[in-house]
Amino acid sequence: MSGPLWAILSGVTYGVFQIINRRGVARMDIYRATFILLFVSAVVMIGASVFMEDLNDLFNAPLHAILYFALAGFLHFFLGWTFFSESQKRAGAARTGALVGATPLFAAAIAWLFLNEALSEITLLGIGLVLAGVYLVARG
Numbered sequence: 001m002s003g004p005l006w007a008i009l010s011g012v013t014y015g016v017f018q019i020i021n022r023r024g025v026a027r028m029d030i031y032r033a034t035f036i037l038l039f040v041s042a043v044v045m046i047g048a049s050v051f052m053e054d055l056n057d058l059f060n061a062p063l064h065a066i067l068y069f070a071l072a073g074f075l076h077f078f079l080g081w082t083f084f085s086e087s088q089k090r091a092g093a094a095r096t097g098a099l100v101g102a103t104p105l106f107a108a109a110i111a112w113l114f115l116n117e118a119l120s121e122i123t124l125l126g127i128g129l130v131l132a133g134v135y136l137v138a139r140g
Contacts, residue, residue: 015097022093025085034082041077098137101130 001009025033049055087096104127111117 018088018093018097021085022088025089030082030085030089033085034078037081037085038077095137099134101134101137104130 021033021037024036049058084096084100087099091099108117108119108123108127112119
């Protein structure tokens with residue numbers, strides 16, 4: 001499958017997830033919802049990894065790489081999805097989904113600050129366009 005088709009599939013499944021998650025968190029404690037989301041995701045990921053990948057790399061990975069991965073998982077999944085679900089509960093799936101578009105700003109700033117990654121003019125232009133869209137949605 002081509003790259004654009006994968007991107008379309010990603011967008012469609014993300015939208016479906018937004019709807020399902022919004023209905024799930026409507027009358028549920030956010031921490032319980034996050035735990036269920038993480039548990040189901042972990043089961044699916046472990047199953048997919050066992051059946052599709054060679055796990056030798058996992059057992060040979062350096063300890064610092066595993067620790068970084070665990071920290072990223074904690075920040076993204078526990079904190080990020082908890083805040084995301086709370087936002088969906090309060091603002092709705094459509095608005096939250098659009099506002100998540102601000103992610104490139106934070107990713108680029110963190111990559112620039114901590115990884116010394118260069119931000120080209122085209123990257124900055126793209127981030128500016130995304131933020132303009134986020135601003136229009138937030139106003140709206």
